[in-house]
Amino acid sequence: MKPTIALVGRPNVGKSTLFNRLTRSRDALVADQPGLTRDRHYGHGRVGSKPYLVIDTGGFEPVVDEGILFEMAKQTLQAVDEADAIVFLVDGRTGITPQDKIIANRLRRSNQPVYLVVNKAEGMRSAVATAEFHELALGEPLSISASHGDGVRELMEMVLEHFPDAEEEPKVNHPKFVIIGRPNVGKSTLVNAVLGEDRVIAFDQAGTTRDSIYIDFEREGRQYTIIDTAGVRRRGKVDEAIEKFSVIKTMQAIEDANVAVLVLDAQLDISEQDATIAGFALEAGRALVVAVNKWDNLDNHQKETIKHEIARKLGFLDFAKFHYISALERKGVADLFKSIDDAYRAAMTKLQTPKLTRILQLAVERQLPPRTGPIRPKLRYAHQGGMNPPIIVVHGNALSKIPDSYTRYLENMFRKAFQLQGTPLRVQYKSNTNPFEKEATGTKPSLLVHKGRK
16 A cells, blocks of 8 residues: 655645645645645655655644634644655745744654655755754754755655555455445445445444445455445535545555445436546546446436436546446345456456557557658557556557547557456557657758668
8 A cells, every 4th residue: 555645834835836746746736825725635656666645735833723724734634644654844945933843843743754854945055954953853854945856856765765665566366346435425335235234334424434444255256355435525524523534545445446436326416526536546547337326216307317417527437337226225236246347357357469469550550640740650569568457558659749539549449359348448658769760850860870771
């Protein structure tokens, strides 16, 4: 399981800038204004062979006891409790502040290792930038520049030093599938329906499940693990008293599973949060099955309406199998389970290189990749680069010029040829070195190239 790193500090010390640097994204808003980040923000990062999850938090104001700053502080403390390691950011330009001292005292009481990081140290000698922060007594401070990237890799190598490398191909003895969705859509009821017993608490109140629950069981002579997760609330409601739910637990359960079962409530509108939860599974590359629950109490007009809403808002899940079920009445569960098996099989299938290359050649014959200027990409052969999800590596020349639309065309060709129902499919490109590439682009070739052609 990936280690979780929390970024903590007072407002405007550069936490979101560092988050974007670590995740190689622009997911977190960044501006020269304190308090811009309020909710916890989760992302994926990697240093060498070590992947990790990183949490961006709002500015930590530990002394307030009401208002938005108090809510932000609660979010930060929740992230501290979730994390395996804490990166405490301070501002090297401003220097040490009373807030920094209060935060340091609070972090010393946590059970996780704390790394003191002096940000905004570009153009400064490290010893000068970190000198006064030894007063915080959190070990040797490390100077970085999140905006320029100086020292960031060294920081993460230090943080991840004691965590194991990621396994290239984790051994899977039997299928694991995770039940995900918003609160109170019937996830625990579905778990009980699959198991055939009241194994987990199911109650008509949002937030009954507080953590991910792993249950091993046997069905028709085959071993499985089912994972029941807490409901993922809308942003800003994840810390209500009724539900101390942690998004990170669900994300970790998704990463640990082979198949994700997204549960929707047919009696509620399909929301942005449903799409967000599905996005968690897609980002992790997990096979997906969709269970539309509470279907039995709808009339025909309501059923057609919800199907239209699903097609409009969840169209990006066109590879997944949809089932309309009643977990409470245990209707449709057997067919749902068959799709879980099919999705697992598709995610873990081995794709033969000769057939992959034949399908690639057939796809190119039917539709050539578009030209970019004088260059047309040449796709030569393909092989499998990984499973769960299936990764297909295509070799050729000038492949960086291939547009996303053509990649989707190839994905559909491979999916149909291998009948990969229920799993996302990723196509990656690896361009071969072309000694005549300069000549093709109109650049004058070197004498060495001319000699080689004679």
